[in-house]
Amino acid sequence: MRYHNKPYDQLKVGDSAELRRICTEDDFFVFASNSGNHNPLHLANEDGDGDTVNEAIAPAMFVGALISAVLGNILPGAGTLYKSQSFEFVDRAHAGDELLARVTVAQKCDNREVVMDTEVIRPDDDAVIVTGTAVVIAPEKELSFSDIEVPGLVVQRHRHFDALLDRSRPLPPIPTAVVAPEEPNSLGGALLAAKETIIDPILVGDPDKIQAAAREIDLRLGNAEIVPVRDHFDAAGVAVDLVVEGRAQALMKGHLHTDDLLRAALRKEHGLRAGRRFTHVFVMDVPGQPHPLLVTDAAINIEPDLETKIDITQNAIDLAISIGIQSPKAGILSAVETVNPxxxxxxxxxxxSKMAERGQIRGGLVDGPLAMDNAVSLAAARTKGIVSEVAGRADILVVPNLDAGNMLAKQLTYIAHAEGAGVVLGAKVPIILNSRADDDKARLASCAVAALHAARMAERI
Structure with a gap:
């Protein structure tokens, strides 16, 4: 994109220009860092006025600065210098609002001074956020330049997982059969979740290996129950028996193959089938995203047919509701946003999408096909002319197959610095499915997601 300024001699009274911007919570954290204004009213994870609500109100000068972007980029453009600016703040903007900043030439004065009427509005409801007057020194010469590359900023915080942990802690610890926690990561994750009162672990596996893992990470098992089983497949079967008997309300994968765990859960007699296919969901906390992203299915169903995708979508919607997303928006991904036979x-x-319209998939909004860009970016959706409540706002990304889902989840993890919590749904109880590479935060979040979902399934919340 090229920008062309408008020097003083070319300016006319009535000339106008505008820019649009969607405010994000991370914008406000960056503003707080740069300005030194740490007023908690503007920060999404703080209650700034004691009303128990975290407001994330846009800082007034952040909104005002949007006007300077129009002045410096478009009208008059490159070479413009501020002389003065008045503001009257009429309303407030919040994270997630799209704002339109507009400037209009009101008067030309001597010495290249120009008086500009300025305003910022919220186009969704035409609310005026701020009005004012700017006096600028317009450029003398005509200039043209390409969009200047400014280094991008990523606010690396995993606030969504923090919120999930906060929601799960008041619940009673969920009795969880942990299968083969025989190495430091799997055992440490279970014990950490127990310390946070999220789960009450029942350790099913080889006692000697469990004790050795505890010594390696210098943790005490405390009162954790150990059910001695040395073979991994047998341990998975015993863990499933604990669920069938009502002693456990969740399963957690330890140091064994996922296939061994799921084979036991899927057994025809005394298994955990509940009428739907088992499907996997990653709950991703992606820095810069205003909400968690659920990616499904990235671990179990390799090339799902339509019937399987119905369960994949419904399970994800149910989980999204459990973790606090009131009306989940599911974007069904493809390479294109139009139907191609x-x-x-x-x-x-x-x-x-049509099945959801007819009530065959319930609890959320479903739309597709959507390409990845217009599923998560409002700007991309608008560019393609897509009018949809889901496009650009998807909470759930339903991928075409396991290859796509696994790649997407790992790209978010290793390129976008996301954390991922993994659970299997469709069983009588949630199955916590951690990767060996997961850190403590991801393991804790997986337990929190499972606890919240189990609680809603039991109608405790």
Missing amino acids: AIRSSIDAALL
Whole structure:
């Protein structure tokens, strides 16, 4: 994109220009860091006025600074210098609002001074946020330049997982059968979740290996129950028995193959089938995103057919509700945002969308096909002319197959610095499925997600 300024001699009274911007919570953290204004009213994880609500109100000068972007980039543009600016703040903007900043030439004065009427509005409801007057020194010469590359900023905080942990702590610890926690990561994650009162672990596995793992990480098992089983497949079967008997309300994968755990859970007699297919959901806390992103299915169903995708979508919607998303928006991903008979995923996406309209998928909004960009970016959706409550706002990303889901989740983790909590749904109880590479925060979050979902399934919350 190229910018062309408008020097003083070319300016006319009535000339106008505008820019749009969507405010994010991270914008306000960056503003707080740069300005030194740490007023908690503007920070999403703080209650700034004692009303128990975290407001995330846009800082007034952040909103005002949007006007300077129009002045410096477009009208008059490059070479413009401020002389003065008045503001009257009429309303407040919040994280998630789209704002439009507009400037209009009101008067030309001597010495290249120009008086500009300025305002910022919220286009969604035409609310005026701020009005004012700017006096600037307009550029003398005509200039043209490409968009200047400014280093991007990523606020690396995992606030969504912090919120999940806060929601899960008041619940009674969920009795959880932990299968083969025989190495430091899997045992440490279970014990940490127990310390946070999220789960009450029942350790099923080889007692000698469990004790050795505890010594290696210098943790005490305390009163944790150990059910001695040396074979991994047998340990998975015993853990499932604990659920069937009502002693456990969740399963947690330790140091064993996922197939061994799921084979036991899927056994025909005394298994954990509950009428839907088992499906996997990653709950991703992506820095810079205003809400968690659920990615499904990235671990179990390799090439799901339409019937399986129905369960994948419904399970994800149910989980999204459990973790506090009131009306989940599920974007069904494909390579394109239009139905192409040659691309099966686009046809499946359209069918899932129509099925949701007819009540065959319940509890959330479903739309597709959507390409990745217009599923998560309002700007991309608008560019493509997509009118949808889901496009650009998706909470859930339903991928075409396991390859796509696994790649997407790992790209978010290793490139976008996301943390991921993993659970399997469709069983009688949630199954916590951690990766060996997961850190403590991801393991804790997986336990919190499972606890919240189990509590809602039991109608405790």
